[in-house]
Amino acid sequence: MTSSRRSNPTPNPSSFILQKMWLLFGLAVFIGGMAPQPTAAQTERPPVPEALAAWIEAGMAAWDIPGMSVSIVRDDEVVFAQGFGIRKLGETEAVDEHTIFGVASTTKAFTAAALGLLVDEGRLGWDDPVTRHLPGFELYDPYVTRAITIRDLLTHRSGLGRMTGNRLQYMPFRDQSELLYRMRYMQPERPFREGYVYSNMMYMVAGEVISAVTGTGWDEFVRQRFFEPLGMDRSSTSITQIGDWENAAWPHQLIEGDLRTIPRRNFDNVGASASVNTSAADMAQWMRLHLGEAGVFEGQRLISPETARELYRIVTPIPGGNREAPITAYALGWTVSSWNGRTIYRHGGATDGMNTTLILIPEENTGIFITTNTFNTFMNALGRKLKDYYTGAEFRDWHEVYLRNYEQQFERVMALRQEIHDARIPGTQPSRELSAYTGLFHDPLYDDVRVVQGEAGLELHFWGDPTQIADLEHWHHDTFRAVWRNPAQREKFVWFQTDRDGVPAELHVQFSLRPMLLQAGAYPTNYYRIVEYRRVE
Numbered sequence: 001m002t003s004s005r006r007s008n009p010t011p012n013p014s015s016f017i018l019q020k021m022w023l024l025f026g027l028a029v030f031i032g033g034m035a036p037q038p039t040a041a042q043t044e045r046p047p048v049p050e051a052l053a054a055w056i057e058a059g060m061a062a063w064d065i066p067g068m069s070v071s072i073v074r075d076d077e078v079v080f081a082q083g084f085g086i087r088k089l090g091e092t093e094a095v096d097e098h099t100i101f102g103v104a105s106t107t108k109a110f111t112a113a114a115l116g117l118l119v120d121e122g123r124l125g126w127d128d129p130v131t132r133h134l135p136g137f138e139l140y141d142p143y144v145t146r147a148i149t150i151r152d153l154l155t156h157r158s159g160l161g162r163m164t165g166n167r168l169q170y171m172p173f174r175d176q177s178e179l180l181y182r183m184r185y186m187q188p189e190r191p192f193r194e195g196y197v198y199s200n201m202m203y204m205v206a207g208e209v210i211s212a213v214t215g216t217g218w219d220e221f222v223r224q225r226f227f228e229p230l231g232m233d234r235s236s237t238s239i240t241q242i243g244d245w246e247n248a249a250w251p252h253q254l255i256e257g258d259l260r261t262i263p264r265r266n267f268d269n270v271g272a273s274a275s276v277n278t279s280a281a282d283m284a285q286w287m288r289l290h291l292g293e294a295g296v297f298e299g300q301r302l303i304s305p306e307t308a309r310e311l312y313r314i315v316t317p318i319p320g321g322n323r324e325a326p327i328t329a330y331a332l333g334w335t336v337s338s339w340n341g342r343t344i345y346r347h348g349g350a351t352d353g354m355n356t357t358l359i360l361i362p363e364e365n366t367g368i369f370i371t372t373n374t375f376n377t378f379m380n381a382l383g384r385k386l387k388d389y390y391t392g393a394e395f396r397d398w399h400e401v402y403l404r405n406y407e408q409q410f411e412r413v414m415a416l417r418q419e420i421h422d423a424r425i426p427g428t429q430p431s432r433e434l435s436a437y438t439g440l441f442h443d444p445l446y447d448d449v450r451v452v453q454g455e456a457g458l459e460l461h462f463w464g465d466p467t468q469i470a471d472l473e474h475w476h477h478d479t480f481r482a483v484w485r486n487p488a489q490r491e492k493f494v495w496f497q498t499d500r501d502g503v504p505a506e507l508h509v510q511f512s513l514r515p516m517l518l519q520a521g522a523y524p525t526n527y528y529r530i531v532e533y534r535r536v537e
Helices: 015-033 052-063 104-120 142-147 150-154 176-185 200-214 218-230 268-274 280-290 305-311 378-391 398-422
Strands: 005-007 067-074 077-085 252-255 258-261 335-339 342-351 354-361 366-372 439-443 447-454 457-462 469-476 479-484 491-498 504-512 528-535
Touching: 052 067, 052 077, 052 378, 052 398, 067 280, 067 378, 077 280, 104 150, 104 200, 104 218, 104 268, 104 305, 104 342, 104 354, 150 200, 176 200, 176 268, 200 218, 200 268, 218 268, 218 280, 280 354, 280 366, 354 378, 366 378, 378 398, 439 504, 447 504, 469 491
Parallel strands: none
Antiparallel strands: 005 528, 067 077, 067 366, 252 258, 335 342, 342 354, 354 366, 439 447, 439 528, 447 457, 457 469, 469 479, 479 491, 491 504, 504 528
């Protein structure tokens, strides 16, 4: 049986706009080349801003952040590495520079660099068709199946959108082979190579390419080729490698106005997109590899000059990516923009209850790593404060800017959420007895969900996975609000449609792909996918 899926993607930029953005980037590079050199006062600045630790601690208090860890590299030296706060609410163990955090999508740079090593060895090419290395790989469009390359996987231009990511889970304990198979049922949000659509799934495919070419799993390849030579002894690629005794942070999330500890997120089956766990001290070594003579670490060349340049070469413009830069674009595992006339390589990382940013300023030979164990934008304020400092920009109170913007956004989004609640129709009942809604429903992309009648009401059981259960609260008519038992996943709306005999024949599930503000909840959202499951039993 087939089913349709309706997405509400972000608008598709026209080719004219994309061409204009490329011209703007060329202008930015030209202007950047003419940027004034730092003054004597700027070049004599201490390697770390004065009272940095105090500024961080004050910001953490204002934002109610339990723990944070920061490292800064300058001229191939680690000039700052320090932890702040606590690993877990209600406990006293402190965060330090060796505390492990899940750094989510900063993993993508490891995957791109790992493929770069295989390019250096002549085992694959950036523009190889994916099917050359994964013959069974298939996408919705036969042309795209034949044409999509390794470079396309890494640059978010496949046209395929979100399936998994922060809070959003997709068959978390099925293996990669099944996820690869189901990609053939995923309809694109944009035409192939005609715009930026962020995709964790394509990085999962990239990880499978590494496994196919080397005969070594992505995890082991990254450990052998990066963690070991860089001395990243506390880094891993799975939460299953973090023992209860470890110096490791726990994630936290603001839920209904209450900051709560939530479970760590397992990203194993899409590991190449988001599964690295590491510390500020370890990430300082990763930054050293990419700064100075990029690809060289303590005199040993790990990545060729050609591949290092290719990693940072822009491919896909990102509309509206950074108001302070003429253009923001995606390269191979890195976002490229500019700041105060300097080129910036950066990437964020967001996993359930953890937030990370990694910033490289190659012209200043400076790297900045910030990670926290709850969602916040204070880390962005800190990142901008440090970018200002190291590029000689005038001081601006970014903490005040971000805090004010967050408070305004929170108020606005909560008002929209209340509008959804106010639109609820009181006094209605489901059209059938609850037992009539039970059964197995199927979609080719999302597989099975079973509707079960439990003691407290209806339940959704996704993929036969005991960690993926949501309890249904009647909303109105045949619409329910599904509340996940894992609080990190929040909630979603689902509704049943009956056939001509009055039998609930379809289950529609609205997956929120990106909430407007997660601190408010999974809804409201303007980026979602409605999956129309059909009854099969």
